[in-house]
Amino acid sequence: ERGTSIRSARDAWLRAFRFRCAVPHACRRAARRGRRALGRGAALAPAARATSAPPPVPSAASPDLSDRASAASTSESASGPAAVGEDETTAELVVQAEAEEAEGVAEERVVLCQASRSAENVLDLASTSGPFLRDEMTMPPTPMKGLWKDISKLSQEEAVARSQVYNHELSYLSFNWRVLAMAMDPTTPLWERIRFVSITARNLDEFFSKRVGALKRQEAAGSEYLKRHAGEWPPAKTLEHVREAVSEMVRQQYDTLDELLPLLRERGVRIDKYTDLDESQREELDAWFRSEVEPILTPIAVDKGHPFPLAGLSSLTVNIAVEVAERPKQGTLTEEDMEQKRMLAIVPLTPSLPRFKLAPPPSRRPSQDEHDQISAEENGEFPQSEYYFVPVEQIVEANLARLFGGMELGETHMFRATRNANVERNEDEADDLLEMMADEVRERRFAPIVRLEVEEGGAEDKVSTSRIVQSLTEKLELADERLDVYRVGRDRLVGLSELDALDVSFSEPASPTEQRLEFPLWTSHTPVPLQRVTSQVPSSMFDAIRKGDILLHHPYHSFLKSTQLLLECAAKDPNVVAIKATLYRTNSNSPVISALKEAAQAGKNVSVLVELKARFDEERNVGFAQQLEKAGCFVSYGLPKLKTHCKAVLVVRKEEKGLRSYVHLGTGNYNPSTASLYTDFGVMSCTPEFGADVSDLFKRLTGYHKQEEYLRLLVAPLHMRDPLLEHIDREIATARAGGFAKVTVKANGLDDKKLCAKLYEASRAGVLVRLIIRGVCRLRPGVPGLSENIRVISVIGRFLEHHRVVSFHNRGSPIYLLGSADWMKRNLDGRVEVLFPVEDQSLKRELQGALDACLADGTNAWEMRPDGSYTRPTDGALAGEAAKSSGPLVQLARLQGVQEAYIKCTAEESRRNIRTPYI
Helix, strand or coil, X not given: CHHHHHXXXXXXXXXXHHHHXXXXXXXXXXXXXXXXXXXXXXXXXXXXHHCCCCCCCCCCCCHHHHHHHHHHHHHHHHCCCCCCCCCCCHHHHHHHHHHHCCHHHHHHHHHHHHHHHHHHHHHHHHHHHCCCCHHHCEECCCXXXXXXXXXXXXXXXXXXXXXXXXCHHHHHHHHHHHHHHHHHCCCCCHHHHHHHHHHHHHHHHHHHHHHHHHHHHHHHHCHHHCCCCCCCCCHHHHHHHHHHHHHHHHHHHHHHHHHHHHHHHHCCEEECCHHHCCHHHHHHHHHHHHHHHHHHCCCEEEECCECCCCCCCCCCCEEEEEEEEECCCCCCCCHHHHHHHCEEEEEECCCXXXXXXXXXXXXXXXXXXXXXXXXXXXXCCCCCCXXXXXXXXXXXXXXXXXXXXXXXXXXXXXXXXXXXXXXXXXXXXXXXXHHHHHHHHHHHCCCCEEEEXXXXXXXXXXXXXXXXXXXXXXXXXXXXXXXXXXXXXXXXXXXXXXXXXXXXXXXXXXXXXXXXXXXXXXXXECCHHHCCCECCECHHHHHHHHCCCEEEEECCECCCCCHHHHHHHHHHCCCEEEEEEEECCCCCCCHHHHHHHHHHHXXXXXXXXXXXXXXXXXXHHHHHHHHHHHHCCEEECCCCCCEXXXXXXXXXXXXXXXXXXXXXXXXXXXXXXHHCCEEEEEEEECCHHHHHHHHHHHHHHHCCCCCCCCCCCEEECCEXXXXXXXXXXXXXXXXXXXXXXXXXXXXXXXXXXXXXXHHHHHHHHCCEEEEEECCCECCCCCCCCCCCCEEEEEECCCCEECCEEEEECHHHCCEEEEECCCECHHHHHHEEEEEEEECCHHHHHHHHHHHHHHHCCCCCEEEECCCCCEECCCHHHHHHHHCCCCCHHHHHHHHHCHHHHHHHHHHHHHHHCCCCCCC
């Protein structure tokens, strides 16, 4: 009964949310006024007769209706609020709408008004009974230990420096909580919720490999070798707080998964235990094990003659620990005998094995209630297809007798080890950077273990669990079981990072009211200035760029039809004589690599800087570098002790008046795969100053050229932080003189102490500071006397917010900078980064529209509180930001989120073939 009530409340909440997403703010306001009028006896009959037999209420997935209704709402807000008195009825609003708009739009508006009234009634019910109050969520759910909530008595210097205010590891875990909130949110489609659970698990895997691995190395080095600043925690203390924070997060991950798997099962996708399958399913899986799995497994005994296979265990791969004892020739083995004769064995599962195996359908469809099943089939509620997945480790576990013939099997426990990816590197002594990185990739396979995840036994197996955990902790050379071992409940999956790799496909909903399993399908579009460009006529690309700078916004603008097309046209154009590019990360079988190889084989001068030190992509980048060298490209591997993180392409073309340089500068990698998942800006230009600067940049990257300042570019590590500080100082001076001053920053992370101190100073001087920081953030907003003028939001949605933008009001002549650099110490001091200005006025308006839309996001945004926690933005904050722009993009962002707003607006831009009609 309780479960039924929860599901009913959740469904009511979902219906209400769909209505609210579909209804513009103006229509909701009209419905509220109409309801008040009805309370005073106003009649709705004329309107009801005029709209008899209304069509079904549309969902937010109906783009035409939502766009037209939103456009109508924005038109009203742009011309000022209608003078509507308290006594004006809903019927009068309908008549007014009919007079203002076409008949079809008016009918839709009537339906939306009715939907709004229904939605608000349902929301009132859901707000009191629903199990998930989205707008009241706080992330992390409980304060992280070690962090101070009230910092109002701290000085600016203490607020910037103390670990009790900001700790990088805890701030990253706070970000991962916001990602996990997408999985906890019932308004997120079901399969996407599964994906977000997997994303948070992968984030934790990388967190332990990199951040915890680095802390372990620091702790091992000893305090005398550490350069800690005042107020910073030693590694041991940070590891203590990390353990507590991660433990709570892992519990929530599994609790969320426990909620989602039954719902997924109802929709035809099952992750079953091997023991729950019927005989026919088990027989087929056993046959698959014998033919495809058993030949590649190597069971390993652990005794004096067989050392523990520490070096052979792959990081982040599930393995099986099993206790065995020799079976007596006669009789059976008693528990006492087993206790005395038990031996430990390990079955490592190779990374080449899939994590899940698709089982055949059962010989008979399982059902707990035949009557309900028949009713469901008659009503068409069963999914058209069903999937039965089984964890491969359970199939192996069920067939362990084949691996240990003549032995009695005892307790089995799945476990998973995480290795340290923070391997010591000495670039000064390396003769060849390529060889050094290849050695590092090999060395990482044998790096120390930093985390052990292990499956617990049942209630009666606590002794066995403790014995195996203790043995694994010792054999894996973990320093502290209390800190390094994470226990997983019996029969739960050990490691959740591969859940979203299940090979499933879902059909589109049959009706607007049917719940979606995935985010709505969408299509990236060709930017309007490039719609006539084709690789068959390579010169058409350069003709388009000569007409003016082109701003690209991925993933809404197609990477294939823009950045990739630029490289393909450059490779084919006979007038192109040279191409230069930086590659930090790209995907396997990359068309970018293919285009560069084609250009080199065509006789063009192709120079490529491949950054070999891109974490977890080193092996792939080594392979790309070797391919490019074989094709005839000049390949460089970056600068010693610096990562080349900037994104730049230079194309030199022979034209009538001589050589002309075309450039692409961006905020994201030249990676077609991530370009469809990450939000990034890019600019194509043939401005001579950009061409000269990028040419000088490549001289530095590939040769011995030394240059600190450039005509237009800001280049880290030598010339980026100081210019940014100077820009903020000018805003401070303007504010102190009584003028309006504002700084807006959008980045992935903000932790540079000098920039943070300057932003605090700017806030105290009266400068409005707006920070759109997806991940870690050192600043605390809204602290009296310190940061009252600072607002910090984090946007988490279906796409990963990745672009880096900074805007300075500059006394009414705003400055916009785009680039690859986050406001992090590692970016400003340890990487080659580039920031570049945008000077075209129309492009500036586009960038300002993007920033305004993020700040007005009413769906995917989180706002940091003075205590460091994150909640959903208040209606007042959203209304204040939305009021600064009357454009439909911002208004849609407030209702449906910035990402959905961009999907709709970009589609409309492409359909009309008009550039930026919604900014």
